[in-house]
Amino acid sequence: MSDLLKSYRFREERQSDWAKLDQILTRAEGGGVKSLTDDQMLALPRLYRQAVSSLSVARSISLDQNVINYLESLCTRAYFFVYGARTTIGERMMLFLRKDWPAAVSGSVWNTLIAAFFFFGGWALAFFLCLQDMDWFWTFHGQNFMDARNPDATAEYLRGTIYTLEGGTGEGELSAFASFLFNNNAQIALLAFALGFAFGIPTAWLLVYNGVMIGSLYAVFWDKGLGYEFTGWLMIHGVTEISAIVLAGAAGFVIGGAVAFPGAHSRIASARLAGQRAATIAMGCVLMLIIAALLEGFGRQLINSDVVRYAIAGATLVFWLVYFYAPRKELPV
Amino acid sequence: MTKPPVKMAPVNAATAISREAAVQRRARFAEELRQSKTVRRLVTPEGAAIQLRLASVAERAGAFMIDLAIQWAIVIATLMGLGYMGSALSPGSANIAFAFWLVFFFFLRNFYYIFFEIGQRGATPGKRILGLRVAARDGGRLTANSVLARNFIREIEIGLPFQFVLMGADQFGAWMALFGLLWSGVFLLFPVFNKDKMRVGDLLAGTWVIKAPKAKLMEDIASSTARPETASRFAFSAAQTEVYGIHELHVLEDVLRQSTAEIKARVAGRIRTKISWSRTDGEADVAFLEAYYAALRKRLEQRMLLGDRKSDKFDVR
Numbered sequence: 001m002s003d004l005l006k007s008y009r010f011r012e013e014r015q016s017d018w019a020k021l022d023q024i025l026t027r028a029e030g031g032g033v034k035s036l037t038d039d040q041m042l043a044l045p046r047l048y049r050q051a052v053s054s055l056s057v058a059r060s061i062s063l064d065q066n067v068i069n070y071l072e073s074l075c076t077r078a079y080f081f082v083y084g085a086r087t088t089i090g091e092r093m094m095l096f097l098r099k100d101w102p103a104a105v106s107g108s109v110w111n112t113l114i115a116a117f118f119f120f121g122g123w124a125l126a127f128f129l130c131l132q133d134m135d136w137f138w139t140f141h142g143q144n145f146m147d148a149r150n151p152d153a154t155a156e157y158l159r160g161t162i163y164t165l166e167g168g169t170g171e172g173e174l175s176a177f178a179s180f181l182f183n184n185n186a187q188i189a190l191l192a193f194a195l196g197f198a199f200g201i202p203t204a205w206l207l208v209y210n211g212v213m214i215g216s217l218y219a220v221f222w223d224k225g226l227g228y229e230f231t232g233w234l235m236i237h238g239v240t241e242i243s244a245i246v247l248a249g250a251a252g253f254v255i256g257g258a259v260a261f262p263g264a265h266s267r268i269a270s271a272r273l274a275g276q277r278a279a280t281i282a283m284g285c286v287l288m289l290i291i292a293a294l295l296e297g298f299g300r301q302l303i304n305s306d307v308v309r310y311a312i313a314g315a316t317l318v319f320w321l322v323y324f325y326a327p328r329k330e331l332p333v
Numbered sequence: 334m335t336k337p338p339v340k341m342a343p344v345n346a347a348t349a350i351s352r353e354a355a356v357q358r359r360a361r362f363a364e365e366l367r368q369s370k371t372v373r374r375l376v377t378p379e380g381a382a383i384q385l386r387l388a389s390v391a392e393r394a395g396a397f398m399i400d401l402a403i404q405w406a407i408v409i410a411t412l413m414g415l416g417y418m419g420s421a422l423s424p425g426s427a428n429i430a431f432a433f434w435l436v437f438f439f440f441l442r443n444f445y446y447i448f449f450e451i452g453q454r455g456a457t458p459g460k461r462i463l464g465l466r467v468a469a470r471d472g473g474r475l476t477a478n479s480v481l482a483r484n485f486i487r488e489i490e491i492g493l494p495f496q497f498v499l500m501g502a503d504q505f506g507a508w509m510a511l512f513g514l515l516w517s518g519v520f521l522l523f524p525v526f527n528k529d530k531m532r533v534g535d536l537l538a539g540t541w542v543i544k545a546p547k548a549k550l551m552e553d554i555a556s557s558t559a560r561p562e563t564a565s566r567f568a569f570s571a572a573q574t575e576v577y578g579i580h581e582l583h584v585l586e587d588v589l590r591q592s593t594a595e596i597k598a599r600v601a602g603r604i605r606t607k608i609s610w611s612r613t614d615g616e617a618d619v620a621f622l623e624a625y626y627a628a629l630r631k632r633l634e635q636r637m638l639l640g641d642r643k644s645d646k647f648d649v650r
Contacts, residue, residue, distance in 0.1 A: 275537030279482030
């Protein structure tokens with residue numbers, strides 16, 4: 001038959017190239033870019049452009065649904081592959097550590113200060129209220145009998161909780177406890193970030209609440225004359241952990257601020273721009289909490305000297321400040 | 334894409350559209366209109382337009398359920414393995430093993446989605462099974478930061494309502510819990526109430542979830558007419574190929590590709606009556622349908638090239 005359908009001939013001429021592209025994509029989706037041969041990499045841009053132009057021609061000349069659906073799906077897959085991310089996970093992580101994370105943190109100084117204000121404000125409030133009248137402790141903590149570290153405990157008992165006694169609790173239990181704490185704190189940090197877009201109000205409340213919890217506990221130890229020892233016990237990992245919580249709050253405020261005061265952008269666009277920076281900070285907080293949990297689980301149980309604890313606390317503080325805020329060279333992207 | 338929903342038949346036409354046909358046709362246009370609302374055009378740097386179709390809320394929920402089931406299966410399997418191992422270990426090392434499991438659990442809970450969506454396919458196993466993927470709303474590349482942002486927000490969308498339900502009456506009182514549930518329910522139901530079907534996480538990350546099914550290229554039905562013996566056997570007149578439009582052609586394509594022999598026989602019978610085709614001896618239904626499909630498509634494609642789309646059989650001009 002001489003007068004075949006135009007759309008049929010069109011398809012006959014091109015379908016082997018479509019199949020080739022399909023094959024390359026299937027392979028790349030399974031094993032990543034590395035699984036492609038050099039020939040396939042070279043052929044990809046040509047095959048992609050051809051498939052895209054086939055699609056626009058097919059839309060105007062063919063009524064074969066299957067061909068159009070197939071090309072639509074093929075072009076979508078090819079588009080996401082050709083214009084998709086080309087970096088490996090390792091490269092992304094290095095970029096995150098070297099550039100993205102410190103840049104996001106140092107770009108949010110005001111939000112960090114506000115978050116710190118809420119956290120330490122809550123801390124100071126609870127601390128001074130409790131020093132004046134220990135009944136406040138029960139108001140903050142409720143009648144929680146699980147934790148024996150309360151105003152009724154003796155100074156000896158409290159001292160015992162700060163230092164690991166020989167023949168005391170086994171290390172296995174402590175590491176399990178540490179990772180439990182870490183789970184809990186990381187969820188709080190993520191929550192502080194995620195709640196930010198309600199204009200930052202739940203974030204502020206979460207920060208104050210956590211500050212109050214630690215501040216009131218601090219007052220209990222201070223009251224029994226254990227302020228110096230408790231500070232060492234808390235700060236060996238607390239510098240990292242509290243920084244992480246404050247930064248998570250800052251991430252929440254970044255989003256909250258963008259939603260409340262969008263400036264020249266639409267509210268949605270502004271939230272989107274801020275959301276990515278805030279998510280970078282929140283991801284960093286999770287890393288910081290992992291480090292804090294390690295310090296807590298191992299450092300604190302193994303090191304019983306106050307001086308060494310203070311030294312580690314000071315060193316981590318200097319490290320984080322330098323890492324986030326020290327000026328650095330522009331990295332090539 | 335969109336058409337005026339109602340197109341009434343010519344008043345004095347001998348084949349006046351029955352009321353039922355008109356209702357069906359109107360329903361079909363309404364459905365097409367609804368479908369077209371979930372289509373987003375993406376113009377590639379080459380200048381070609383690709384049509385992206387947004388995933389429906391039901392598909393998103395389904396994918397989430399599958400992912401949740403996978404996560405739970407991993408949790409239960411590892412816990413059972415740990416329990417089995419724990420009976421053989423000393424209490425100390427069992428505790429260390431449990432500590433490692435807790436860390437593993439944390440990563441599973443928070444990084445399961447991130448791990449898969451950062452990859453080349455931009456989809457978790459649940460999304461892959463249902464043929465979905467995450468894409469950047471502006472058509473650019475999906476950055477790692479976007480994936481982080483959209484998944485960290487999940488904590489409040491799913492976790493918060495759940496916590497309020499668990500909290501129930503004992504902690505803050507029933508009214509407080511109910512208020513909390515309503516407030517957090519806004520996040521959970523957010524995708525239902527915006528036209529782009531975005532979660533709050535999608536909104537903040539600048540992403541959306543689209544359909545990316547893998548379609549298969551099937552054989553062209555018209556290829557059977559390339560054989561000379563079928564071509565000479567089925568010669569349709571111009572009037573016989575004027576009867577139907579594009580919608581009927583597409584229905585015929587679906588019938589030929591998917592349906593049973595019985596349905597094909599019935600469809601063939603109706604078409605023969607409609608175009609007054611007298612069946613010859615030994616004429617197979619499938620061969621007839623394929624030949625008629627090819628003839629109809631040829632006619633309609635010719636008209637389309639001249640800028641005349643006959644949308645269905647009622648479209649008479």
